[in-house]
Amino acid sequence: MLAVLAKLPSFRGESRFTTWAYRFVVLEVSAKIGRHFWNHRPGLPLDELDGERMPALFGFSAEREAEWRELLEVFRHAVEHELTDRQRRVFKAIVLDGVPLDSLCVELESNRNAIYKTLFDARRKLRTALVDKGHLREDR
Known part of the structure; x- marks a missing residue:
């Protein structure tokens, strides 16, 4: 919620607010999951x-x-x-x-x-x- 509020000034009103917020959340969560995966991934040369x-x-x-x-x-x-x-x-x-x-x-x-x-x-x-x-x- 805090991340959405921090990005609120970038909302241009070209779509519904909920559509914009959902998209933002999906991208944010995807990036965090990706970073988590790489930080906790067992490697094998x-x-x-x-x-x-x-x-x-x-x-x-x-x-x-x-x-x-x-x-x-x-x-x-x-x-x-x-x-x-x-x-x-x-x-x-x-x-x-x-x-x-x-x-x-x-x-x-x-x-x-x-x-x-x-x-x-x-x-x-x-x-x-x-x-x-x-x-x-x-x-x-």
């Missing part, structure tokens, strides 16, 4: 991703352990050497750690479209690396 977490995350079967271990090694190498620092951070946060997109936007001081584009580019680079190493077909 990419080099510490072991053979237990990754297979379960991507649905690899135990019967084909040699294949997925090789695939994971190619994947790790591609993440470390093909992606930019920002792409690596976005990919790891969203895909591997399951960070909510809005939380990542707050942490990186960015917007959804920029994060989507960064993630798209990262996935394209990773796919190209996996195709080049023979782990994926090119016709997809």
Whole structure:
């Protein structure tokens, strides 16, 4: 309530007051949740991703352990050497750690479209690396 009252001078009257207040509250709460998530999130560096977490995350079967271990090694190498620092951070946060997109936007001081584009580019680079190493077909 205090935050809404503090922002009251910025109300221009272009919409109903309740609509403006609800929007303000939603944005304020979203930002606070994002900050809370980043302050209390357990981190896991990419080099510490072991053979237990990754297979379960991507649905690899135990019967084909040699294949997925090789695939994971190619994947790790591609993440470390093909992606930019920002792409690596976005990919790891969203895909591997399951960070909510809005939380990542707050942490990186960015917007959804920029994060989507960064993630798209990262996935394209990773796919190209996996195709080049023979782990994926090119016709997809």
